[in-house]
Amino acid sequence: MNKKSLKSVKKAGGPRSNARDQLLEAASQLMNERDTIDISLSDIAERAKVNSALVKYYFQNKNGLMMSLLERDVSDGTEQLETLLHTDLPAVQKMEMHIVGLINTYYRCRYLNKLLFALLRDSTPDRTQEISDRFVKPAADAQRLILEEGIRNGEFRNVDPMLLYFTIIGACDQFFTAHFALKTVYNQDGIDDDLRKRFIAHTSSLLMSGIKAEPESV
Amino acid sequence: MNKKSLKSVKKAGGPRSNARDQLLEAASQLMNERDTIDISLSDIAERAKVNSALVKYYFQNKNGLMMSLLERDVSDGTEQLETLLHTDLPAVQKMEMHIVGLINTYYRCRYLNKLLFALLRDSTPDRTQEISDRFVKPAADAQRLILEEGIRNGEFRNVDPMLLYFTIIGACDQFFTAHFALKTVYNQDGIDDDLRKRFIAHTSSLLMSGIKAEPESV
Numbered sequence: 001m002n003k004k005s006l007k008s009v010k011k012a013g014g015p016r017s018n019a020r021d022q023l024l025e026a027a028s029q030l031m032n033e034r035d036t037i038d039i040s041l042s043d044i045a046e047r048a049k050v051n052s053a054l055v056k057y058y059f060q061n062k063n064g065l066m067m068s069l070l071e072r073d074v075s076d077g078t079e080q081l082e083t084l085l086h087t088d089l090p091a092v093q094k095m096e097m098h099i100v101g102l103i104n105t106y107y108r109c110r111y112l113n114k115l116l117f118a119l120l121r122d123s124t125p126d127r128t129q130e131i132s133d134r135f136v137k138p139a140a141d142a143q144r145l146i147l148e149e150g151i152r153n154g155e156f157r158n159v160d161p162m163l164l165y166f167t168i169i170g171a172c173d174q175f176f177t178a179h180f181a182l183k184t185v186y187n188q189d190g191i192d193d194d195l196r197k198r199f200i201a202h203t204s205s206l207l208m209s210g211i212k213a214e215p216e217s218v
Numbered sequence: 219m220n221k222k223s224l225k226s227v228k229k230a231g232g233p234r235s236n237a238r239d240q241l242l243e244a245a246s247q248l249m250n251e252r253d254t255i256d257i258s259l260s261d262i263a264e265r266a267k268v269n270s271a272l273v274k275y276y277f278q279n280k281n282g283l284m285m286s287l288l289e290r291d292v293s294d295g296t297e298q299l300e301t302l303l304h305t306d307l308p309a310v311q312k313m314e315m316h317i318v319g320l321i322n323t324y325y326r327c328r329y330l331n332k333l334l335f336a337l338l339r340d341s342t343p344d345r346t347q348e349i350s351d352r353f354v355k356p357a358a359d360a361q362r363l364i365l366e367e368g369i370r371n372g373e374f375r376n377v378d379p380m381l382l383y384f385t386i387i388g389a390c391d392q393f394f395t396a397h398f399a400l401k402t403v404y405n406q407d408g409i410d411d412d413l414r415k416r417f418i419a420h421t422s423s424l425l426m427s428g429i430k431a432e433p434e435s436v
Contacts, residue, residue: 036339120398121254132402140403162404163420166393174388175381180338184350185358186380202381210424215433 020058022048031111073109074135081142091150099204106176140165238276240266249329291327292353299360309368317422324394358383
């Protein structure tokens with residue numbers, strides 16, 4: 001696969017790419033910890049224990065760093081989804097695994113949506129299309145193929161793939177995007193591993209009940 | 219109801235409050251049209267055909283205008299929801315009407331989430347709590363009461379009200395918040411009335427299937 005070979009090339013850069021990975025990991029940690037994507041490049045370099053000149057070397061600027069971080073965080077999930085697509089599991093199981101994977105990605109990288117929308121802000125139509133093609137379309141396409149497979153073989157209802165895309169993303173990401181409401185409405189401090197598991201069980205069960213063919217119609 | 223009397227007071231201000239309403243309506247229109255909440259106060263005054271000094275008079279600053287706009291857009295929906303809560307309709311129907319109302323609010327005011335998150339950005343914990351108490355908690359509480367009523371009388375499954383709050387908001391708002399993907403992934407220009415109706419039917423049916431008690435368990 002093209003993407004995989006691209007990835008191995010990127011990963012084969014030795015010590016240099018280690019500094020690059022460390023910078024991305026430092027940015028990711030700081031964005032999660034501080035609950036904001038507004039982290040200074042010098043804070044990132046300090047956390048990564050890397051000379052701050054290297055930020056410019058690898059990413060040019062803050063925007064370049066944000067694009068690379070999105071790439072890092074989204075591409076693993078998309079590759080897993082594409083692998084899942086080509087297994088011979090039932091479509092129901094593929095869709096469930098997709099939902100679980102999506103929630104786990106948001107759990108690990110709670111800044112993902114902020115990052116995406118910051119990059120989209122004031123971007124030209126061409127740039128918006130490029131960002132969408134790289135970070136949104138692959139997952140949306142894979143999700144549509146799983147849905148269509150399940151509709152064809154009677155596992156799923158006749159759900160609109162476009163509308164379902166927004167339902168699934170929204171149902172999975174709101175818990176992390178709007179987590180301020182956890183504290184202010186439900187007096188719940190943060191999302192720990194136990195709450196992550198409860199959220200996965202809840203979301204996966206609720207969405208799958210809405211997608212799966214009704215028992216009497218199978 | 220306290221809120222209602224507060225509202226009548228605000229609405230009874232005569233010509234002055236007309237200018238205030240016109241400014242809010244102009245801000246709302248421009249934010250929808252330009253798909254951004256970054257609208258200058260002078261553009262808002264120009265669209266409202268109101269002297270721009272009045273912006274300062276009614277709202278102090280941009281932040282004040284944004285708070286008042288959120289108040290205007292959210293309070294009608296919350297009042298309707300509270301009225302709905304006290305009718306003797308089945309919980310299933312109340313929940314469906316709540317979902318439809320929520321989607322219609324996002325359809326009318328596509329900037330709602332951007333506005334909310336802009337106000338929350340860099341706000342103190344006290345301020346975050348205040349914003350949440352005014353704009354988030356009332357709807358979350360009403361939704362919980364409808365859910366609990368339906369669980370008690372066997373209409374609903376034993377769904378966690380906190381987790382469901384995020385599911386419903388996310389499933390309803392993502393279509394509007396991430397509508398760039400409509401164009402870039404699905405080649406769909408904007409959300410017209412027909413698409414709004416399809417989205418309502420899809421979302422309401424999918425979510426309700428995930429909440430309603432399973433036929434065999436009734």
